[in-house]
Amino acid sequence: MTGVTVRFGSLTALENVDFEARPGHIHALVGENGAGKTTLMRVLFGSQRADSGEVTVDGAHVKSRRAAIGMVSQHYSVIPQLKNLQNLMVGAEPGAVLDRKRDRARAEGIARAMGFSFDWDAPSSSLSPAGAQKLEILKLLWRESQVMILDEPTAMLSPADSEELYTSLKRLAEEGRTAIVVTHRIREVLDHCERVTVLRGGKRVATLPVAETDEANLARLIIGHDLRERGSATAEPGPPILMIERLTVLGDRGHRAVDDASLVVRKGEVVGIAGVDGSGQRELFQALIGTRSATGSVRFGGIDWLNLTTAKRLASGLRLVPEDRHAEAVIEDWSLFENAALGLHRDPPFAHGHWIDTQGRARQAGVIADAFKTRYGSLAQPMKSLSGGNQQRFVAGRGLTTQPKLIAAFQPTRGLDIDGSAKIYQAIRHECRQGAVALVVGFDLDELLVECDRVVAMCQGRIFEAPGGLERDRDAIGRLMVGVG
Secondary structure: OEEEEEEEOOEEEEEEEOOOOOOOOEEEEEOOOOOOHHHHHHHHHOOOOOOEEEOEEOOEEOOOHHHOEEEEOOOOOOOOOOEHHHHHHOOOOOOOOOOHHHHHHHHHHHHHHHOOOOOOOOEHHHOOHHHHHHHHHHHHHHOOOOEEEEEOOOOOOOHHHHHHHHHHHHHHHHOOOEEEEEOOOHHHHHHHOOEEEEEEOOEEEEEEEHHHOOHHHHHHHHHOOOOOOOOOOOOOOOOEEEEEEEEEEEOOOOOEEEEEEEEEEEOOOEEEEEOOOOOOHHHHHHHHHOOOOOEEEEEEOOEEHHHOOHHHHHHOOEEEEOOOHHHHOOOOOOEHHHHOOOOOOOOOOOEEOOEEOHHHHHHHHHHHHHHOOOOOOOOOOEHHHOOHHHHHHHHHHHHHOOOOOEEEEEOOOOOOOHHHHHHHHHHHHHHHHOOOEEEEEOOOHHHHHHHOOEEEEEEOOEEEOOOOOOOOOHHHHHHHHOOOO
């Protein structure tokens, strides 16, 4: 890619950017939210037209997928009403008449080569986010893509799944394919990629071999200054305030998704919940929120939590940063102003009694948007006009600026750059120093170990804690995540 410039009205998203990736390599593309990474890759893929510049593959000018370029975006294109096999093929059917036996055999072969396993007759609505990500990757192989663009591919994957993914990508690179990975996870870049390109403010600031850089230097290139020191600085926790005892929650298939789980969280604590995707984390959170029934006991501040409606839990200080912002956190056609009050619309500053406080809503909407520097033009613009990262900033701002007492955060930094992620955790720790407690589910174990006071593991619906002296030991917690004590 040579001299690529893209403008959206008066905004220059990319300015004279050069980018080169080599066959047989895994090439990382990094930068802050809004740096232009996804826009550059859309130009390469052919879904975004550049105002100037050119794209060549093997010396030939290209315009679209015809050059065997495939892309997996941050927002999956899996159609939930279709079966997994249908989603794999849709848009790239091998002919007018389908041979189910042949197609299934080819699908099985592709999945096996990647180390994935699928029920091809199951509806895709049953897939976890990690499963949907894996299916998107298989779609690239179904289309025989030689250049594979993956935008935040491990954002929803467990550490084990992430390692498995990169192992598969390395195998594909050895076959001569090119993998371009857009990511915020510097550790992944250093561990798995050969080269890295850094964008900042729509301009390329560096392209260099990964072997010639380190974490501190990459962070400096990405954000333009040294990253402030991170780490949990919560004071000594107080008395127990959240007590979960023998909690059992049934999943969609009637199985025990959460199985006799117990956990005590003390006042002021930030507790991370690590686990392989699908270990019961979602059902645990849904039980805490009140959207899924449960048996057992949950007491928060001495209150019988399970007997409260979701509205009363919110009124008692429950604040959420949900896993899926599109399905659980925002209404995309509504404005930022309207989204600011979702779930909190009955209480000050959004309302007084039965009356909507228009001025209070406007002030608080601005506070929410500015808390983590959401990039927006007007509070009246629809949520869907924001980038994924800016939507995440807004959702986190709503949860952390409205007097939280119990923070339930499921991958709160998903899709955020390193500076934005650090600010989210700083805000969580600040609220906990004021007396709140936080439960944080994450699939990046290293992040949880750095940012949380304590990390527990979920495996097959049970909650496990590492023995004394190993509470922050990566290997010990990793073993608990897969059921090895």
